[in-house]
Amino acid sequence: RTVYVNGEYLPENEATVSIFDRGFLMADGVYEVTTVLDGKLIDFDGHAVRLQRSLDELEMQAACSKDELLEIHRQLVERNGIVEGLVYLQVTRGSDGDRDFVFPSADTKPTIVLFTQNKPGLADNPAAKKGAKIISIEDIRWGRRDIKTVQLLYPSMGKMMAKKAGCDDAWLVEDGHVTEGTSNNAYLVKDGKIVTRPLSTDILHGITRKAVLRMAAEAQMEIEERLFTIDEAKEADEAFVTSASAFVMPVVEIDGVALGNGTPGPIATRLREIYLDESR
Ligand code: PDD
Structure with missing residues (x-):
């Protein structure tokens, strides 16, 4: 290289x-x-x-x-x-x-x-067809998560905790509310509405988040930017994460609780297709 x-x-x-x-x-x-x-x-x-x-x-x-x-x-x-x-x-x-x-x-x-x-096969990733299993862990990172610093020890530990639990990734939770994933932004979908945490110093302002929210709005999907709890996420119809490398990745399980029927939801699946189509 x-x-x-x-x-x-x-x-x-x-x-x-x-x-x-x-x-x-x-x-x-x-x-x-x-x-x-x-x-x-x-x-x-x-x-x-x-x-x-x-x-x-x-x-x-x-x-x-x-x-x-x-x-x-x-x-x-x-x-x-x-x-x-x-x-x-x-x-x-x-x-x-x-x-x-x-x-x-x-x-x-x-x-x-x-x-x-x-990374050959990044777009046609089989993991996206299966969906990701998530554990939740406490968010004990510093308070300026909007700055993309190389202090990645805790996110790294979070991924290891997920791996040890037989899962793919972890969502970080502060005062009961989901902040974001270890290396992605987090969303739930309930009754057709996409819910995600608003931008602040608590989360990274994802470049993919911005693009996906724009594309969702253009596709007439309903979006609500507000705090959501981890318990609410477990009762959602579907969930997903976004990042530059994962694009839109469906989430099918949180802390052992299956979302919907336990397979990637229609909104996450459609957003992944739209994002990949529009980005190329
Ligand atoms: N991670 N939140 C966190 C904590 C992240 O580390 C990332 C990105 C995102 C998504 O941001 P974007 O859509 O701009 O990639 C959200 C990168 C991909 C990484 O660490 O590899």
């Missing part, structure tokens, strides 16, 4: 960053994951805008311009022959060569790294 690090395209085993990098020592960094279908980037602009917002919120420098970013994405897709897959982008605050809680001076160069992941 060819990867990109700080201005250079290199074979992956030749790319290096400092051991003092604050991304490594303090999870002081942000990231984006953009999907590639048919060799084309999905919603690059949305990801670029959210990246800039994450950087601004953390008072971090942009490592390069949006046009340069697009060019790097395209180069990596081409050089690595990605037809279906992902481009991972990470910007960390870099370092001035030592460990310190205080941010290094503002002219410290950020570290920028991009690499591709080849």
Whole structure:
């Protein structure tokens, strides 16, 4: 694989960053994951805008311009022959060569790294036909989940808890209300109405969420942005999650409770089709 690090395209085993990098020592960094279908980037602009917002919120420098970013994405897709897959982008605050809680001076160069992941079969994913089984766990993450930081230990632990329970993923619950999935936004469907948590600092402002809600509205589906409890979700007719890499993924079970007849619901299934059609 060819990867990109700080201005250079290199074979992956030749790319290096400092051991003092604050991304490594303090999870002081942000990231984006953009999907590639048919060799084309999905919603690059949305990801670029959210990246800039994450950087601004953390008072971090942009490592390069949006046009340069697009060019790097395209180069990596081409050089690595990605037809279906992902481009991972990470910007960390870099370092001035030592460990310190205080941010290094503002002219410290950020570290920028991009690499591709080849994922053939991403769109035609058999898991989407089966639907996902979810467990619920307490949301004990920090309070700025709207910033896409690389602090992913708890989401990672959540996925492991799900795996150990024989499930696919976990939904995070705060004060009885679902915030989001470990790496996706969460929705339920009741009596034909799609319910999802409104945007705030409590959840990541998903790029796929925005696209899917627009497409649902265009398809005359009813949408309600409000808090919902995990108990309400278990009594829903159907549920689903959205993310750049999972698109729209039906949820068929929560904490061992089957939703509807335990198979992917019609609204989730239709939204997945619409999303894939419109994105390509
Ligand atoms: N995860 N919520 C969380 C906590 C996420 O980590 C993600 C994305 C989303 C969905 O956002 P989007 O639609 O913009 O992908 C919601 C990415 C895919 C990841 O960590 O791999």
